[in-house]
Amino acid sequence: MSTVPNFKLNTGSLMPAVGLGCWGGFTKEDRVQAESWILAALNAGYRHVDTAWLYGTEPYVRGAIKQSGVPREEIWITTKLPWHHPGNRTVEQSLDESLRNLGTDYVNLYLLHWPQVIDWPDVDVDFVREIKARDQPTFNETWAGMEEMYKKGKAKNIGVSNFSIKTLEQLLTTANIVPAVNQVELHPYLAQEELKAYCDSKGIVLEAYTPTGYGDVRSDPLIVELAAKYKVSPAQVVLAWHLARGIVIVPKSANAERQKENINLPMLEPEDVKRIMALNRGQRLCNKPDANNVVHGWTVAQLGW
Numbered sequence: 001m002s003t004v005p006n007f008k009l010n011t012g013s014l015m016p017a018v019g020l021g022c023w024g025g026f027t028k029e030d031r032v033q034a035e036s037w038i039l040a041a042l043n044a045g046y047r048h049v050d051t052a053w054l055y056g057t058e059p060y061v062r063g064a065i066k067q068s069g070v071p072r073e074e075i076w077i078t079t080k081l082p083w084h085h086p087g088n089r090t091v092e093q094s095l096d097e098s099l100r101n102l103g104t105d106y107v108n109l110y111l112l113h114w115p116q117v118i119d120w121p122d123v124d125v126d127f128v129r130e131i132k133a134r135d136q137p138t139f140n141e142t143w144a145g146m147e148e149m150y151k152k153g154k155a156k157n158i159g160v161s162n163f164s165i166k167t168l169e170q171l172l173t174t175a176n177i178v179p180a181v182n183q184v185e186l187h188p189y190l191a192q193e194e195l196k197a198y199c200d201s202k203g204i205v206l207e208a209y210t211p212t213g214y215g216d217v218r219s220d221p222l223i224v225e226l227a228a229k230y231k232v233s234p235a236q237v238v239l240a241w242h243l244a245r246g247i248v249i250v251p252k253s254a255n256a257e258r259q260k261e262n263i264n265l266p267m268l269e270p271e272d273v274k275r276i277m278a279l280n281r282g283q284r285l286c287n288k289p290d291a292n293n294v295v296h297g298w299t300v301a302q303l304g305w
Ligand SMILES: NC(=O)c1ccc[n+]([C@@H]2O[C@H](COP(=O)([O-])OP(=O)(O)OC[C@H]3O[C@@H](n4cnc5c(N)ncnc54)[C@H](OP(=O)(O)O)[C@@H]3O)[C@@H](O)[C@H]2O)c1
Pocket: 020, 021, 022, 023, 024, 050, 051, 113, 161, 162, 183, 184, 208, 209, 210, 211, 212, 213, 214, 233, 235, 236, 250, 251, 252, 253, 254, 255, 258, 259, 261, 262, 286
């Protein structure tokens, strides 16, 4: 079993390779619960939290950190610029709102949550609303705003999320700062091998969301077999596989026991890492394309997925 390692980003920052995913659910009632389970994770030793303006959990991250008594400088905070803010407001206005929510004057990592811009009401998060994508501004223009936040020190690192090789190539045509991180859906059924090689070649650290692969991956016969071999849970096998590949993970658990499991991971033998790689089938479990091959307003082709 290992303690949580740090991975070095292209800025020199050391990012804890395991963080707590802070997606808090679809309803306000669910999200209010987040404060107590984020606090439990901090008490269990987590020093990295992954939230987003869209999750509506930034204020609960703030409350949990305050109650924990852990100094701000010991905690890595990632939050994300939502897909409607580039058009409706400047990146800085949006980040300032997130900083107020979080009760801090900087984030360790600020991610451009999605490449597409979507019209979205500036009210409470409502994921069932019809989504309308539009062309302006482009993510190249938005990235310039992200770069300003880095230069001002409000974001110690900047990165992207849900970017593909196609959209990263497009971003890099105008970027002055190479993203430090790309956070994407990644688990044994979606191993993202080409994207990993591409990010490695550019010095971008890849970060996995939906890292446990839900019950689908956790119940895979190979994962269950390896869990018995290492005397750990299936989730621990899957999470250990990411670390062996040099991928940052942000598993979400509201359960204190499972939170402890997720930061206490075995070292897998290289042969077992390879066997898990063979489970890849390019299957998305979280952000699945709809019947028209559209994901949140953009086609899979536009996303480069
Ligand atoms: N950038 C993006 O667009 C994006 C999209 C999706 C997610 N994310 C980020 O990634 C984080 C994690 O993603 P996710 O929630 O989709 O996937 P996940 O962390 O792989 O799965 C979470 C689910 O797995 C369960 N679980 C966690 N640890 C477990 C364990 N050891 N054993 C059994 N079950 C376990 C949790 O239940 P319990 O809570 O009951 O333990 C929860 O139902 C999010 O919270 C968010 O921060 C980012």
